[in-house]
C-alpha cells in the first residue's frame with residue numbers, strides 16, 4: 001500500500017456500518033487526510049437515502065464526500081450483483097485517481113470473508129474462489145485494501161454504538177433471495193455454535209488455500225514459458241494432465257480474463273489429447289468465447 005502520509009486516503013463509503021467504522025478509524029488515524037467515495041448505483045429506491053446518509057456523516061465528521069451516480073443495470077446474462085460490483089470498482093478507481101488518492105480502503109470484515117468461503121463451497125468453486133478476498137489488490141490502476149478482514153462484524157458495530165455513531169442499515173442484507181444472506185442468517189450461526197473459533201479457523205484455511213494457489217500460479221507461469229502464449233499443443237501434450245489443466249486455467253484467466261467451467265476444461269483436455277494429426281480441428285466454447293486450434297497452437301477468440 002502506498003505511504004498513507006504522502007497522499008489522501010480514500011474510503012469506499014456506502015454509509016453502512018462497516019464502511020462507517022472504517023471512515024471513522026481512518027479519520028482518527030490520519031485527520032484531515034481522508035476522503036470518502038460514495039457510489040449511487042441507481043438500482044434501489046433506498047439509494048437516495050444512502051447517499052443522503054453518506055453526505056450527512058461526512059459533514060458531521062468534517063470529511064469530504066464525493067459521490068458518483070451510475071446506472072449499474074446488468075447486461076443480459078450478467079448477475080445484478082456482479083454488474084453492480086464491476087461498475088462500483090471502476091467508479092471508485094476513477095474517483096480515487098481524479099483526487100490523487102494513494103489507495104482505496106474497503107469495509108469487508110472477517111464475517112464477510114467466512115461468508116465468501118461458504119458461498120464458494122456452495123457453488124463448487126476451485127481454489128481461487130475458496131481463497132477468499134485478498135487483503136490488497138490492484139484494479140483499474142488503483143490499489144485497494146481491506147483492513148477489516150481480521151475484525152468481526154459484531155465488534156465493528158459495538159464500536160460504532162459505543163461512539164454513538166449513526167449508520168445506514170441496508171434492507172437488502174436481510175433479503176432471503178440472496179444466498180449470502182441465507183448463509184449469514186442460518187449456516188454461519190449453526191457453524192459458530194459448534195466451532196466458536198470459526199472466524200480464525202476459516203481464515204486460516206483460506207490463507208493455506210491462497211498459498212497453494214500462489215504455487216499453482218508459479219508453476220503455470222513456468223510451464224507457459226515452455227509452451228509459449230498462446231500455448232503450443234505439442235508442448236502441452238508433454239505435460240501431465242493436471243499440469244495441462246493448471247496451465248490452461250492460468251492462461252485463460254490471466255491472459256484472456258475468462259474462467260472455464262469444469263466441463264469445458266475436461267472437453268478441452270480431451271481434444272488436446274486427441275490432436276495428433278495435421279487435420280484435427282479444435283473448436284470449443286469456453287465462457288463467452290471459443291478455444292480453437294490455430295496451426296500448432298491454441299487460440300482464444302471472444303464471441304462478438
Ligand SMILES: Nc1ncnc2c1ncn2[C@@H]1O[C@H](COP(=O)(O)OP(=O)(O)OP(=O)(O)O)[C@@H](O)[C@H]1O
Pocket residue numbers: 011012013014015016017018019020037038039040041088105106107108112170173
Ligand atoms: N455504494 C457504495 N459506495 C461506496 N463504497 C461501497 C458501496 N457499496 C459498498 N461499498 C464498499 O464495499 C464494501 C463491501 O460492500 P458490501 O456491499 O459488502 O457492504 P455494505 O453492506 O453495502 O456496506 P458496509 O460494508 O459499509 O456495511 C463496503 O464496506 C464499502 O467499503
